[in-house]
Amino acid sequence: MEINGARVLVAGATGVLGGALTAELVRHGARPVLAGRDRARLARAAEVCQGAPTVLFDAYAPDSCARAVACAADALCGLDAVVTAFGTVAFGGAAVVGDEVAEHVMAVNVLAPAAFFRAALATMEPGSMIVAFTGVVAERPQAGMADYSASKAALSAWLGAVRREARTAGIRVLEVRPGHLDTGFADRAVVGTAPPLPAGGDPRDVVGAVVEAMAADAELLRTAPDGTPVVERRAR
Numbered sequence: 001m002e003i004n005g006a007r008v009l010v011a012g013a014t015g016v017l018g019g020a021l022t023a024e025l026v027r028h029g030a031r032p033v034l035a036g037r038d039r040a041r042l043a044r045a046a047e048v049c050q051g052a053p054t055v056l057f058d059a060y061a062p063d064s065c066a067r068a069v070a071c072a073a074d075a076l077c078g079l080d081a082v083v084t085a086f087g088t089v090a091f092g093g094a095a096v097v098g099d100e101v102a103e104h105v106m107a108v109n110v111l112a113p114a115a116f117f118r119a120a121l122a123t124m125e126p127g128s129m130i131v132a133f134t135g136v137v138a139e140r141p142q143a144g145m146a147d148y149s150a151s152k153a154a155l156s157a158w159l160g161a162v163r164r165e166a167r168t169a170g171i172r173v174l175e176v177r178p179g180h181l182d183t184g185f186a187d188r189a190v191v192g193t194a195p196p197l198p199a200g201g202d203p204r205d206v207v208g209a210v211v212e213a214m215a216a217d218a219e220l221l222r223t224a225p226d227g228t229p230v231v232e233r234r235a236r
Contacts, residue, residue, distance in 0.1 A: 001129055001172070003215050004029030007076040009069065011057065011116055012086030014041040016183040017133065021085055021207040022049060028211055033072035033079075036086075059086060059108040062115035069119035081214065082120040083131040084113040087151075091192030094146040101191050102147045109151035114158055121162070126170025129214060132159055133176045136223065144195045163219060163235065172217050175235065178206050179223040201227050 008025055012018035013034035022032050026049055033053045036042045042054040053075040057068040073079050088108045090101050117130045124130075138156040141149035156175060163173035180186075181201050186194040201223070209229035213221045219235040 001080065001127065001214050001217060003211060006030045006080040007033075007078055008081040008083060009033045009035060009055075009072040009079055009116075009120075011035040011065070011068065011082070011084045011113075014038060014045050015086060017181065017203050017207070018083075018085035019045060020203045021083065021210060022052075024204075024207045024211050026050070026052075031076060033075055035068045035072065059088075059112035060104070062111055065112050065115035066119040069116055069123070073123055079120065079124060079128065081129045081131060082116055082124075084116050085133050086112070087133070089145070089148045089186065089189050091144055091148075091186075091189050091194050093144060097147055097191065104190060105147045105151050106154070109148070110154045110158065113155055117162065121166060121169075121171065124169075124171055128170075129172040129174060129217070130162075130166075131174040131176065131210065131214065133178070134159070135177060136179045138177055142195075144192075160235065172219065174210075174213055174218055175220050176206070176210055176213075177220065177222045178229070179227065181206060205229060 008030050010018055010022045010032055013022045014036035025032055034042055034045050035055045035057050037058055046052050046054050055068045055071045057064040090097055090105050113132050120130055134152045134156045137149040138152040159173050159175050166173055180197050181203050183203055213231045218231045218233050220232040222230050224230050
């Protein structure tokens, strides 16, 4: 993918990670559409991105995710990439995290990204890409984070199946599976308190690697044990 001039929808662009990724894409010449749930924060983010178009969505309403894709495609006369960089987390033992919380985590972390990507796959042309952040818990589930781990593993499995389907259409699927990052995400849990976590990595290092992975048409970006981002052209 040629990043310079690429039309990219970033869902979650008002968050720490999504904002850093958007800035990195703009630095490489991409043309973003910023998607988020807070109109005021979107307006501020758009100012930083030289008046980039914005669109509202609610991760708990899949139809709004599909509408966001349609609006972004209309704004830029098509899309070359759709990125989801949002999510939620819940902490606590599996026996004490309630069913409503578990449902909320699955809806935001799995169903909402899938809604974005279903809409994107229906309109994208060969050479385009979908990009999703999962996390190291997708492959190494953690105690005290059962529902969060399960949601990321479910999204990873969904992406793996869609990757095989999309190859015949010439559409790439990139999964970003970083370790713990210093974004403040763990402090915004829908319920519970985070267990002791290692020092978080710098999001700027990850988003730089994400843009490189997009340009390389890679399928997986993971974090090595020493925290170094590793780009894999083919997912295992």
